[in-house]
Amino acid sequence: MNTTDVTIDGTDIQLMLIFCELYNCTIQVDTSEPYDWGDIYLNASGYGLVGMILDRRNDYGVGGMYLWYEAYEYMDMTHFLGRSGVTCLVPAPNRLISWTLLLRPFQFVLWMCVMLCLLLESLALGITRRWEHSSVAAGNSWISSLRFGCISTLKLFVNQSTNYVTSSYALRTVLVASYMIDIILTTVYSGGLAAILTLPTLEEAADSRQRLFDHKLIWTGTSQAWITTIDERSADPVLLGLMEHYRVYDANLISAFSHTEQMGFVVERLQFGHLGNTELIENDALKRLKLMVDDIYFAFTVAFVPRLWPHLNAYNDFILAWHSSGFDKFWEWKIAAEYMNAHCQNRIVASEKTNLDIGPVKLGIDNFIGLILLWCFGMICSLLTFLGELCRGQG
Template sequence: MNPISTYIDKTTLCIFWNEQFNFRLQQIEDHTSIVSVNINLLKTNFYTNYVGFEFKKKWLLHNNLACDDLCLIITLAIEKTHCETFIVFGNETIQFVNSFHKASVYSIWRSLHNKFIFVLDTYDFQEEWYENTFFQDQPNILFITHPSSSTNEVFDIRTNKFTGPKSLNPAKLYTLDRFFPALNRFQNAKSLFPSKLANLQGREIIIAGFDYPPYTIIKHNTISNAYDIGTRDKSDFYKVYIDGTETRVVLSFCEKFNCTVQINTSDADDWGTVYPNMSGSGSLGMVLKHKADICIGAMYSWYEDYRLLDHSMYLARSGITCLVPVPLRLASWYLPLEPFQETLWFAVLVCLTIETVGLVLAYKSEQKIFETNHHRKSWWNCWKFGLATTFKLFISQSGNSNAISFTVRVLLFACFLNDLIITSIYGGGLASILTIPSMDEAADTVQRLRTHKLPWAANSEAWVSSIRGSTEELVTDLLKNFHIYNDNQLLRFAQENPVRIGFTVERLPFGHFAIGSYLVPKAIDQLVIMQDDLYYQYTVAFVPRLWPLLDAFNMHIYNWHSSGLDKYWEHRVVATNLNMQIQQKVESTMTRSQDDIGPVTLGMSNFAGIMLVWVLGSVMAAVVFAAEVISKMYINF
């Protein structure tokens, strides 16, 4: 078997042919797929029969993405045939590299195991290639060169150094081996694609960093463990101390693979986003522009960003929830009705009705027995006596009627005792309501947040970008009340008394919270945490396409989860770097009862219902009095 085939077995091989090189494939395994492209024929005979050609071209034009014919062919080859090994000849190398960088981003499919073989004459290689980031960032690059002036058939096999600090030019080539075609053997029989990732020899990994505890923490003017390359050298902010639940994953990764962690805060003022036209902002934009190698800090697996970037396996479960205003004390017009439940009020009305009917019948009977026909009262007068007496007894007022019969007196006494018990119970219930606060319903669930139409806010669109495209009615109703403010505005809202909006926070997997700096302890005293999450996502680390360390980084994350360090580090980071008083305050709101709110000074609002009864009574009395006056005037007239 051809020696090179041992490295490209079971992969899709893309060959970019060149007539100046006499190259043939020998003994390639049947299950190795081959895609052939002739760059020189693209302009005259473009491969329009490629599957998905029209759709991909329209997509590129729609998003204003520059892509020549070669770029489009490579994009389709990667996306449709899953090419992972590429063989390029001669001076077309740099043309391929420039197109491949774009194609690797345009294609939705991505590979972690790409290999690149460049076959060229010695004079074809140009020193400015060293400046191309492709040769710095890809470890599996092989240059096969043949000196054209040499009479012996000897091929030099070189590869890029890749490891070491970038100041030492990791794109620089060194001779890996030599191949003698006549003898069909290598000089040193070394691996053509040696592993360069086990020891990175101090190669930098740059984090797009912004301070977002407890995921990422950046401290100045203290002990330092990293450099902020986004600041001027030797400035006060050049040396920083970084920590965090996700930052520790990167730090421990570099401890294992001997790399150096640096951060770049130049544009990382927010999570940011990337756009279809290959531009971006914030931390994600820095990764797309290759100003950073990795982006962490509660980054969710956002699909739109994933289209142009790559991300790791999940780091943590993050639940988006809200701190909402505490339930307010009930002080409304129906306060006089609260001492009794609806069923009890119904029973009281039935009892009063029975009393009224009994008094009417007893009074009418008394009139028949003791009064003459001339002084006998009508049924209308009897009903007035029954209603007035029942109402007076119910509000503990004495009557002015003269009861003659023993039956009416006993009945009045029984009604008085019955009403006395009812009013005593009512007075005790009303006193307890005024003494022990009766609270309104808090918007502490998703359904209640929707029902109350409570405004809730955050400092970035990233808080809701994962649910922004949802068609669910519940989600769309919640998003209608979502607002974005800067930190100063949120601080002002948090200092209001009372607080009138909800504030987004993140619920970490092991009981802690990511809380904005604008939520001071005084504000949290007026807030409670919601019982459930608005939604949840799994955080990831975003990296550029073709990041060669992603496979090793994913395995490191897997081992991190398996060992239980995720829980241990969360507790340690929170205890070391966060305000535990705020954490405990937020946690305590999960079980906060109405009694915990404390005594509240009574005001006129507490007697709104009683005042309303007085006003209604006065209005009704005035209307009745006016009706009596008018009717009297009409009768006299």
Template sequence: MELDVSRASPYDSRLTIGIDLGCDSFIMDRETAVTFLDTFITSHDFARYKNPIKPIIILQDPSVTDARDNIDSIRKHSVLLFEIPRVLMLEFRSNQILLWTHRFVSFLEEAEELVLLDTYSLENGSFSSNADLFPDKSKNLNRKMYRLASFLLIPHFTFTPITGVPWMATYQNQTVKINGMGGLIMVEFCRKHNCTWDIQIDQIGQWGTLYENGTGDGIMGTVYERRADVGVGSLLLWENAYWHLGFTSPIRKVGISCIAPRPRMIPSWQTIGFVFDLEVWIAVLVCIVCCIATYAFISHANPICDARGVIWNAMNVWAIVLFQAANILHQSAAQGMLSIALVIFAINLGNIFAGKNASLRTFPLFEPPIDTLQELADRGITWVQTHEAWIHSLQTPYNVYLRKIRDNFEVHNFLEMKTLADEGRVAIGVSRLNYGHYLIGDFITEENIMLYRLMQGDLYHDYEVSMTTKTWPFREQLSDLILRIVESGIRSYQEPIVAQQTMNFRVQTKIYHSRDREQTPPTPMGCGDLLGAFMLLGGGIVCGMLAFLGEVLGKYWRQRKINGYVKGFIW
């Protein structure tokens, strides 16, 4: 594709279109090289096609004899110093062509020096040394410094100040030692390629957010605004970041789960209601009401039977059902048959109830646990974390339960998270590491972790990556290193060491064993076990006193009304 880049405009959308069509190599003359380099970053930021390997060839116009100023501008350009290691400059001299490249190092004085790669003879049509015209400059970057965006995230990224020892990173002009599962990958990259990192921390922004006006915060925003070249720290394959940043190879598979409120023990007095289903209780109540109505009808319809009111019959039927002293009515055949059926029904019902209630009281009962995403969605329970990045992967869920879980997510700051964690009424998002550990916040302590239980399943899965700018030239080298580290299995050895150094071992252990069944040996019955009986007795006493008070007041008002009539008659 051939483009005529105008000096009048620093950006030409046609260049972005060419990049999206797959153009990853550029040939230009020295007159337009500076203009091309000026628009290089902007054109690639607008492009969707992301290939960090961009060789460029800069030609010399044979008719131009003195272009020293132009060459100096090209060599000192920041894009050439940090974004494009594969540069080939052609210089024509009589019957030969000199092939130059630049030094891809941090020091400006050395970077301005050109290196002669080879010479091409126009007479012989051959190269003098057959050298590689695009050598791999990543093998030794001579401690070239790149910017690394992250935040303090245990166990993925931490750092501590150091002095007097070989260093690979700085933070605010202070030499530091990087640690953490993701940080150690960056250390190994610099150890392999002889480079250094300048750490950029945005603790408030955390993983970050990208905005439509081209700004952002956190890791993603820092890389997007090119305040950093690489971002690391449990970054996942988020769709909202894919169009703006470059992704490396996956570092690990991530499972996002929750620690849900631990099922609470059900008071023993409430177990009475669990003996039968609601349908059974309704059926028993209907049978009792039918018996009361039948007794009342027979006593009024049959002249040989003593007339009894509904209240008396109700008390008598309830006495039979509850195995209390009662009158077994048999003045007529109808009463006798009904009484026999009622007694048999009461004996069977009472024995079944007593046996089931005894089995329920043998061991404590607990509320149903929250183990799956369906149960978390059906309960409508809120789950919380410190950043909305926990639901970036749920922006377009295909599962109706995931949509509901996404809507139930809330973001809170650290102090609010600590308060909610101590209350134990909400679920808290956790990230499963690959070898038995969990990414949680410092708001989870040895005390409040006892209020939670790890879900059996995960809400969703994703893959952790490192994010770079679209033009960072060593994304493939970093991806290759990541794949080699994952393939070696060294992370199974590395994770326990990092966890022991940076995480609370007791909290991790309690999370891991939170699903274990608790030992609940039989215990003597206490007042709590008889609370139901006490509540019934108390309710009966209160109702009786209220009924007695109503009777007294009713009698008083009736007597007063009668006295008023008498006085009026005498008058």
């Protein structure tokens, strides 16, 4: 037994302290075990906090202990002390900047409809010009008429006029109808593009249970106990898939990863909204992380005691009275105010909702890559057309 003076406090600890005051018992803290929760071996021995209860070196073990069936086979548990949700801090979404921004105002099906509309305009203009009854159009061929239809359609689509003089009311009517359709399409497209460029478009974040599974994001904690509670026989496929992506690292490595790596970091969502296990994440790393909107899973916390612990019934009655009086909420807020970083807690909770007010952003090449690619495509097409005309002229 380590006789060094230690200070213990916390919501679950306060419960035990008040119980000992009522029943005149003394608390001795054992700090000899280097591991946290520990685990149970097949020979009914163990290590960590669980092992100390099994070996009866301690009469009471508490601190994020869930309803573990494997532990219940060898020791007793108290009534539930609180609800504990296991969630993650995941990488915050970045602003989506891509050349595809020029295509985002219209969906794929709508773009297909626009292409079909332009094709029909070209055919209508070409056919009408071919059969217009005028002396000017007497020598019109199908090739020149279709060329006129395609060029006029593209000009009208970008709000440019055509230099062709027509005397046919049929062709004038088709031109007016085409211009009205094109001006509506370009107006709608311009409004959609302005909205996309004005409001930031963010990539999808793995900030929910389902999205964490879809993104196949690695999430990490300091112990295998974070997933021990999950029953593989009854868990759904999403939860089983998340278990495959869980990794165990030491505290120093997790703290370093929080600044650079694209991965999730386990935190505990307490019963009344506070967050535990956040001390591994430094304050300057929170700007690149956000809290998930839901829990990966939740469980009820208990205290572990040896079999036939004589105070178990009295302690369970005391727990129920504690819950019914509302002291569980009061003590959580009190302990959080005394020991948790309020600024850090507020930042993490606020990160659950994405902040679109990102302020002025310095423009880079990514903001113009779409326009540059479109310009390069037009220049290449123009150059190829010019070379084709030269070759045709020489022939």
